[in-house]
Amino acid sequence: MALSRSRRNDSGFNYWPGFVDALSTLVLAVVFLLSVFLVVQFFLSQEVTGKDKALERLNAQIAQLSSLLSLERLGKTTLDDQIAQLRAGLTSAEAERDRVKSLYDGLASAGANASSRATELGKALDSEKQISARALAQVEVLNQQISALRRQLAALEEALDASEKRDKESQTKISDLGQRLNVALAQRVQELSRYRSEFFGRLRTILGERPDIRIVGDRFVFQSEIFFESGQAVLLPEGDAELDKLATALVDLSKQIPVEIPWVLRVDGHTDVRPISSPQFKSNWELSSARAIAVVQYLISRGVSPQRLVAAGFAEFQPLDTANTDEAYRRNRRIELKLTER
Secondary structure: OHHHHHHHHHOOOOOHHHHHHHHHHHHHHHHHHHHHHHHHHHHHHHHHHHHHHHHHHHHHHHHHHHHHHHOOHHHOHHHHHHHHHHHHHHHHHHHHHHHHHHHHHOHHHHHHHHHHHHHHHHHHHHHHHHHHHHHHHHHHHHHHHHHHHHHHHHHHHHHHHHHHHHHHHHHHHHHHHHHHHHHHHHHHHHHHHHHHHHHHHHHHHHHOOOOOEEEEOOEEEEEHHHOOOOOOOOOOHHHHHHHHHHHHHHHHHHHHOOOOOOEEEEEEEEOOOOOOOOOOOOOHHHHHHHHHHHHHHHHHHOOOOHHHEEEEEOOOOOOOOOOOOHHHHHHHOEEEEEEEEO
């Protein structure tokens, strides 16, 4: 009975040594994987730390560049664009850094990609450094241009000061000349007023006291009926006689007034408000102007210098009496003489 049980035990298979070997192999594999994980984690943390330091240095350079650019921001729009690009690159680099950190967190599943991402990040940082160097070079060029502009501005300010000084001197001279001219003009006006009074006084004496000839203000007024028929601009014989007296007075006056006084006798033609339309005259403008010209031409034929005569037509637009009566119409139809300056 005991012999048969011993034989059954010798014929059974022992599994324990194989299980121990398999378990040892599994433990070694786990230890190996943990070792690899720790080594990769160490190198990746070193890589990320180095990139963080590089980003900090880049941030410091960008801050320094921004402080320099703020001094000349108004005239450096192109440089501002480059700084904006640089900041965009920094944002992109920071995004890459964040992505690398996320890769670090998920190292077990993406360890191989971490190295390539770190290489791309290094290239991006190198590119940003080159952009920063170009930006600094452009800042230096802009500083030189600003210095040149400031020198030009200083030269312009000096020229402006000199010009203002000359302008002040000129204004002083002009003011002095203006005062002297005003005095001279006032003297000439006074002289012309004196000659006008004498001339009107002499005309009053020559022409006598007539109701159709009167003085209104600074004008000698003749009613049109003295010289012209209604609607006509041909001088009447009795009008010629009156103009002969006027011409004689003008010739004598021209001998008395100094040559330097630029005087003229203005002959103004006026009509009443009633419109005219004839084959010869289409409007009161034409009639009043033709009458004034007829008087001037007659005075020239009697020896008055044409340089001392002016003919003007006012039609019905300068009435003496605005009433719609025959008497008002008669008063407004007139020839006025005014001794004035040229």
